[in-house]
Amino acid sequence: MGSVVLRWCSNFDVNTQPFERALQRLLQCCAILLRLVKRIRVSLKSSAYEVLLGSESLRIAGAEIARTLGGIPSLCLVVTTARVHKHWGNILERSLRAAGLRFLVIEIKDGESHKNFAAVESLMRDFAKHGADRGSIVIALGGGVVGDVAGFAASIYMRGIPVVQIPTTLLAQVDASVGGKTGVNLAAGKNMVGTFHQPRLVLIDPQVLSTLPAREYRAGLFEVIKCGIIRDAKIFGFMEDHKEQVLNRDPKALIRMITSAVKVKADIVAKDEREGGLRRILNFGHTIGHALEADSIYKRFLHGEAVGWGMVAAAEIGVLTGVTPQKTAQQISALIQTYGPLPQVKSAAQDIVRLIQSDKKTRNGVPHFVLVTKIGRTLIANGVPNVAVKKAVDRLRQLSSERLAVR
Ligand SMILES: NC(=O)c1ccc[n+]([C@@H]2O[C@H](COP(=O)([O-])OP(=O)(O)OC[C@H]3O[C@@H](n4cnc5c(N)ncnc54)[C@H](O)[C@@H]3O)[C@@H](O)[C@H]2O)c1
Ligand SMILES: [Zn+2]
Numbered sequence: 139m140g141s142v143v144l145r146w147c148s149n150f151d152v153n154t155q156p157f158e159r160a161l162q163r164l165l166q167c168c169a170i171l172l173r174l175v176k177r178i179r180v181s182l183k184s185s186a187y188e189v190l191l192g193s194e195s196l197r198i199a200g201a202e203i204a205r206t207l208g209g210i211p212s213l214c215l216v217v218t219t220a221r222v223h224k225h226w227g228n229i230l231e232r233s234l235r236a237a238g239l240r241f242l243v244i245e246i247k248d249g250e251s252h253k254n255f256a257a258v259e260s261l262m263r264d265f266a267k268h269g270a271d272r273g274s275i276v277i278a279l280g281g282g283v284v285g286d287v288a289g290f291a292a293s294i295y296m297r298g299i300p301v302v303q304i305p306t307t308l309l310a311q312v313d314a315s316v317g318g319k320t321g322v323n324l325a326a327g328k329n330m331v332g333t334f335h336q337p338r339l340v341l342i343d344p345q346v347l348s349t350l351p352a353r354e355y356r357a358g359l360f361e362v363i364k365c366g367i368i369r370d371a372k373i374f375g376f377m378e379d380h381k382e383q384v385l386n387r388d389p390k391a392l393i394r395m396i397t398s399a400v401k402v403k404a405d406i407v408a409k410d411e412r413e414g415g416l417r418r419i420l421n422f423g424h425t426i427g428h429a430l431e432a433d434s435i436y437k438r439f440l441h442g443e444a445v446g447w448g449m450v451a452a453a454e455i456g457v458l459t460g461v462t463p464q465k466t467a468q469q470i471s472a473l474i475q476t477y478g479p480l481p482q483v484k485s486a487a488q489d490i491v492r493l494i495q496s497d498k499k500t501r502n503g504v505p506h507f508v509l510v511t512k513i514g515r516t517l518i519a520n521g522v523p524n525v526a527v528k529k530a531v532d533r534l535r536q537l538s539s540e541r542l543a544v545r
Pocket of ligand 2: 313361424441445
């Protein structure tokens, strides 16, 4: 089996922690009274849930989970990776114990290459082996890979048990953890199999970002910039004006960015839960971004980095098709380069066009592009000529070779 069962906390353990429990209650009250945590509601027709955001939220996770579920689950199945567990497992475990929750920690292998059916099956075997039933819940503690794999397993184990998302990368905090998409990759492509399974609670603690490698952190910033471009001109301006604070992971800047991005996503997902219309604007920069990732066999770029280049290309396509003012495109390109360096684009333009044609979001050979009319406003264009796409990719190659800072 690929996963390792690490820690088991029994009824006996949970009943021996009265002091910790009282401490957690106190922390929970303080966090609420001092407004250390914010609550953002995701109002879906099928279900509504809260995103709890604040620098003490991991410490009060147990109490918040019990409160949200309105009772004590039979077992909490904490899914994580060795790296995340090493840094943050203790705090979560202490809070679960203090809240009287029984839990089991399961580590899955790290990395995109393990986001597959084998990981999901192995997880579910562990769930079954340790007696997880319909009263159990999954807690996904990790980046987007953990969130997607654990969320998928939760959505199909015993035909679906609740999942709580505790994202630990910036990308997962501002994007992957909200919206309910779960899934795994096939050899034929990324995220080819999956479900919509909305979390019961999303708990975001920006403090966990302190251990995130710099490149992973910067990759997440591009998804924040994306939210600014499609829906929130203010956060775009904030990113332009607060480079130092943003790069230094200043706590106030983190809260500002994560709050804005989560609000944008929550608002869009509430209006379009299953990507029938409006939700497509979240794919700004992703049409070319996904093609760049696929063309480099998912090795050259982190997802956020590919989206960074994809947004520069989308702005260029907007200019070429008369949708985006030149000045706006320059602003977008400048902001993305501010948070670089990005890995060099080496793909041939015709290869990118070919990959876009075969993308799972392309229907009847017609790809959709999200283009910007002004910062904060977009439209969906279906008739973008291939020649404009090729020109945009050539522009990325040119920018790549011009900038010494780019790897
Ligand atoms: N479901 C969705 O809506 C959605 C949206 C966007 C992306 N995704 C998916 O998310 C995945 C990418 O997620 P990601 O960028 O978070 O990558 P990831 O999950 O692979 O995490 C990146 C690395 O950071 C490590 N890590 C995580 N948190 C850490 C921390 N606090 N300190 C130190 N190390 C830490 C991980 O162990 C891993 O090695 C992709 O599979 C993508 O398809 C899903
Ligand atoms: Zn993305």
